[in-house]
Amino acid sequence: MLIKQEMTEDIKIGLGFRREIAKSFLDQDVINPDFIEVAPENWIGLGGYWGDVFRKVTDMYPLILHGLSLSIGSPEEVDWPFLKKVKRFIKDFNVEIYSDHLTFAKIDNAHLYDLLPIPFREDSVKHVVKRIKEVQDFLERPLTIENASYYTPVAAEMTEQQFISSIVEESGCKLLLDVNNVYVNAFNHNYDAKEFIDNMPLEKVMYIHMAGHYKIQPDLIIDTHGEAIIDPVFELFDYTIEKMTPVPVLLERDFDFPEMEELKNEMDRLRAICTKHWTSDVIQQRNI
Amino acid sequence: MLYSKETYKIEQRLAEWCRTGKNIDIKGTKKEGLKQYRRLLRNNINNTMEQAFPIANEVLTEKEWDTLIDDFFANHKAQTNHVWKLPFEFYQFVQKQSYAIKFNKPFLNDLLYFEWIEIEVHTMADQSPEPYKKDGDVNKNKIEVNPEYRLIKLKFPVHLYATEEAKKHSGNYFLLVYRHPDNFEVRFVDLPALHILFFEKIVNEEMTISEILKEIEDASGLENIEAVEKNILEFVETMFNQKVFIGYKQTYQN
Numbered sequence: 001m002l003i004k005q006e007m008t009e010d011i012k013i014g015l016g017f018r019r020e021i022a023k024s025f026l027d028q029d030v031i032n033p034d035f036i037e038v039a040p041e042n043w044i045g046l047g048g049y050w051g052d053v054f055r056k057v058t059d060m061y062p063l064i065l066h067g068l069s070l071s072i073g074s075p076e077e078v079d080w081p082f083l084k085k086v087k088r089f090i091k092d093f094n095v096e097i098y099s100d101h102l103t104f105a106k107i108d109n110a111h112l113y114d115l116l117p118i119p120f121r122e123d124s125v126k127h128v129v130k131r132i133k134e135v136q137d138f139l140e141r142p143l144t145i146e147n148a149s150y151y152t153p154v155a156a157e158m159t160e161q162q163f164i165s166s167i168v169e170e171s172g173c174k175l176l177l178d179v180n181n182v183y184v185n186a187f188n189h190n191y192d193a194k195e196f197i198d199n200m201p202l203e204k205v206m207y208i209h210m211a212g213h214y215k216i217q218p219d220l221i222i223d224t225h226g227e228a229i230i231d232p233v234f235e236l237f238d239y240t241i242e243k244m245t246p247v248p249v250l251l252e253r254d255f256d257f258p259e260m261e262e263l264k265n266e267m268d269r270l271r272a273i274c275t276k277h278w279t280s281d282v283i284q285q286r287n288i
Numbered sequence: 289m290l291y292s293k294e295t296y297k298i299e300q301r302l303a304e305w306c307r308t309g310k311n312i313d314i315k316g317t318k319k320e321g322l323k324q325y326r327r328l329l330r331n332n333i334n335n336t337m338e339q340a341f342p343i344a345n346e347v348l349t350e351k352e353w354d355t356l357i358d359d360f361f362a363n364h365k366a367q368t369n370h371v372w373k374l375p376f377e378f379y380q381f382v383q384k385q386s387y388a389i390k391f392n393k394p395f396l397n398d399l400l401y402f403e404w405i406e407i408e409v410h411t412m413a414d415q416s417p418e419p420y421k422k423d424g425d426v427n428k429n430k431i432e433v434n435p436e437y438r439l440i441k442l443k444f445p446v447h448l449y450a451t452e453e454a455k456k457h458s459g460n461y462f463l464l465v466y467r468h469p470d471n472f473e474v475r476f477v478d479l480p481a482l483h484i485l486f487f488e489k490i491v492n493e494e495m496t497i498s499e500i501l502k503e504i505e506d507a508s509g510l511e512n513i514e515a516v517e518k519n520i521l522e523f524v525e526t527m528f529n530q531k532v533f534i535g536y537k538q539t540y541q542n
Contacts, residue, residue, distance in 0.1 A: 047412055112366075
């Protein structure tokens with residue numbers, strides 16, 4: 001029983017900290033996540049009311065950073081002044097995980113404020129690996145990179161799975177496995193989501209994201225973070241968790257916030273799945 | 289860069305499509321997916337600006353607003369990593385491209401700047417004042433100012449009137465925008481020219497009230513300075529009440 005309890009403490013279910021629901025994090029009357037996640041771009045250097053709220057909430061919860069503008073797939077130089085600010089922010093708030101997306105969001109010296117797909121190609125692997133290593137050297141820690149959703153292939157010469165695996169293996173970075181993105185991409189590009197999970201370097205997964213999406217057309221899903229998680233994504237999560245050892249799991253919700261009870265229910269369901277699979281004896285067996 | 293020229297070109301064209309809606313023929317892509325990217329990226333920009341500039345959004349026609357968003361997204365090389373600062377780049381773009389003249393809305397630059405300043409003052413990094421004392425001699429001691437403020441000059445009083453009315457009242461308007469230190473609220477104080485003079489003497493030149501009055505007396509040759517003295521003391525009292533002035537510098541000599 002004691003051992004089981006220890007495993008339960010290893011299960012960390014977090015929730016994205018967003019201004020619209022900030023009060024609920026402070027009040028803790030419905031939700032009390034194990035950690036919170038923010039985009040550093042939205043909070044670095046903020047003062048006044050939101051700076052005060054951020055100080056309070058980071059006193060209450062451990063913080064994970066999930067960036068938006070590192071733009072690891074950009075052709076240009078890494079944005080060192082920005083990364084310097086991130087490094088300072090990581091230190092100031094004792095952040096354990098800093099992640100960003102396997103995408104590009106800036107090109108020809110212009111930010112785009114969204115995540116565009118990198119062509120799945122050999123030269124892209126080399127380019128991205130070089131940039132990840134530069135970032136890791138600067139930050140003096142592994143970078144965690146998220147598999148992104150994408151709505152069209154772009155001049156691909158290899159599969160998404162090969163692209164991600166090669167980058168993780170060659171750069172030494174960690175993986176943020178977004179299970180919803182796997183589901184979205186598998187649906188949009190007609191591949192088997194479970195087979196994709198089977199071929200991911202799961203031992204390199206540092207962190208997991210779960211979210212809702214929106215089916216905009218019968219054959220196209222958009223990764224909105226504005227809906228509840230659907231059952232097939234929970235099932236894929238269950239399938240994934242069974243193959244892994246404990247890592248933090250985040251519920252992402254960025255738009256159209258429901259009553260907090262609904263978010264709590266989603267977090268409880270994620271926790272129940274993790275608790276089912278991440279028992280001490282199972283983990284021990286997997287580690288042998 | 290380890291990208292091949294072709295891969296680099298593909299990324300450039302993808303970004304160009306998203307920003308301009310031109311050249312959708314990109315190797316190895318699906319048009320429907322590309323259209324979603326353009327829609328999503330443009331929505332991000334539009335939503336950011338709608339939230340930042342609610343009054344301008346209401347005052348401009350839908351066509352004018354869309355023109356600004358499309359032109360900005362297509363032609364402006366956005367520099368900030370922080371989306372909350374992008375509205376300032378939008379304001380600069382609109383000003384530089386003279387849309388106020390193109391749309392015959394002369395107040396447009398002032399309106400965007402006014403709306404931006406509220407965001408900036410609300411959100412900007414905390415600034416600590418120099419060490420100060422709560423009590424002092426209002427005439428003889430140097431005053432410490434709440435550092436979280438912006439002093440702006442407007443040609444059209446968009447802070448006083450609806451925009452069509454503001455058009456009829458062009459002039460020089462000075463507005464002190466500051467963050468209240470107790471509750472973080474952004475507050476606005478309309479300052480007449482004489483009070484701007486007082487404010488700048490107190491803040492920038494760190495003069496005491498006595499020094500300011502002496503300077504005015506010497507410069508103007510006024511024999512009776514009492515009216516000016518009454519005015520400046522009332523101004524200072526108001527500034528203290530509103531928490532624009534917060535105390536007295538510790539370095540004073542008296």
